[in-house]
Amino acid sequence: MSIWVVQKQMIMIFVFILIGVYLYKKGHLSNMSSRQLSWIIVNITNPITLLCAALKEEEKVPAGELGIAFLCFVLMYAMLIPLAYLIPLALGIKKEDRYAYRMMSIFGNVGFIGIPFAAAVLGTKSLIFVSICGLTFNLIAYTYGMAVMRKIGDEQHPDRHAESTFTWKNVINSGTVISILAILLYIADFPVPEDITTGLSYIGNTTTFMSMIVLGVSVAQMVPKEVFSKWRLYVFVILRQIIVPIILIFILRPFIKSELILSTVVVMAAMPAANMPLMMAKQYGVKDDIISAGIILTTLLSIVTIPVVMMFL
Numbered sequence: 001m002s003i004w005v006v007q008k009q010m011i012m013i014f015v016f017i018l019i020g021v022y023l024y025k026k027g028h029l030s031n032m033s034s035r036q037l038s039w040i041i042v043n044i045t046n047p048i049t050l051l052c053a054a055l056k057e058e059e060k061v062p063a064g065e066l067g068i069a070f071l072c073f074v075l076m077y078a079m080l081i082p083l084a085y086l087i088p089l090a091l092g093i094k095k096e097d098r099y100a101y102r103m104m105s106i107f108g109n110v111g112f113i114g115i116p117f118a119a120a121v122l123g124t125k126s127l128i129f130v131s132i133c134g135l136t137f138n139l140i141a142y143t144y145g146m147a148v149m150r151k152i153g154d155e156q157h158p159d160r161h162a163e164s165t166f167t168w169k170n171v172i173n174s175g176t177v178i179s180i181l182a183i184l185l186y187i188a189d190f191p192v193p194e195d196i197t198t199g200l201s202y203i204g205n206t207t208t209f210m211s212m213i214v215l216g217v218s219v220a221q222m223v224p225k226e227v228f229s230k231w232r233l234y235v236f237v238i239l240r241q242i243i244v245p246i247i248l249i250f251i252l253r254p255f256i257k258s259e260l261i262l263s264t265v266v267v268m269a270a271m272p273a274a275n276m277p278l279m280m281a282k283q284y285g286v287k288d289d290i291i292s293a294g295i296i297l298t299t300l301l302s303i304v305t306i307p308v309v310m311m312f313l
Contacts, residue, residue, distance in 0.1 A: 009120045010303045020216015034217040047178035049204035053127030054182035055197045069129040072265045073136045080106045091232045099152045100290035108271035116208035129264040131179040138176050153284030227293045241305040245270040270309040272298035
């Protein structure tokens with residue numbers, strides 16, 4: 001894989017982020033419009049991008065490879081969860097702040113950034129594997145992740161209890177439903193009229209640009225000192241976004257024959273911190289300053305870290 005292809009994609013992403021910064025600074029985008037765009041991306045364009053990949057007329061991945069990809073993602077998260085407890089200890093994080101690093105360690109931005117990046121660098125054929133990763137992510141986020149954040153919320157606010165509790169309905173959203181639909185359509189090779197696939201592709205193609213300008217709005221509002229003065233976050237980025245994905249390469253390479261599966265799993269493992277822990281923190285009234293700073297810093301530094309990781313593929 002050409003590193004220049006990866007670098008060009010990261011440069012393009014950086015330019016789109018700068019456009020978002022510019023639009024916010026000039027008053028053409030607001031916090032409200034950014035939240036509205038985020039809802040559209042998460043609930044419509046991102047899932048449709050996955051659906052478009054399943055409907056493409058190209059050589060299909062065998063069902064056995066889908067199973068292998070699922071096992072790889074299970075292994076990835078089985079590796080990340082214990083590491084999420086070890087990394088804060090290694091960094092000397094205060095006990096009351098370890099949950100923030102734990103959430104950032106486990107949950108990478110496999111949807112908001114992972115989907116458009118995988119489509120551009122690995123090709124749309126990789127998106128069927130990304131959809132499997134997204135399903136695994138959601139199951140863990142809405143079970144383990146939500147339980148952890150609810151517990152932290154109760155500890156930080158002993159006078160009250162979190163109002164929202166987990167139900168399996170939390171896992172049922174447009175992302176998981178369309179991911180399952182995409183996998184089923186992919187396996188069944190169900191014929192869909194060309195006009196429908198063309199219309200869906202128009203929607204899905206907006207994902208990359210819109211998601212990056214929304215991120216640019218967040219970057220435009222950050223206080224540099226609160227983000228760039230936390231030295232432990234820099235060490236965290238090296239450990240979580242470079243060393244861990246490289247270790248994963250050496251673990252999986254002897255067993256995975258498909259370069260596409262290996263590359264997709266590693267790229268998903270190298271993604272910056274996801275927005276989901278921040279949304280959960282706000283839901284349960286959990287202190288979120290470290291998570292917010294971590295999302296911004298890990299995303300900005302991913303312009304460098306992802307190409308470094310992909311040099312090992």
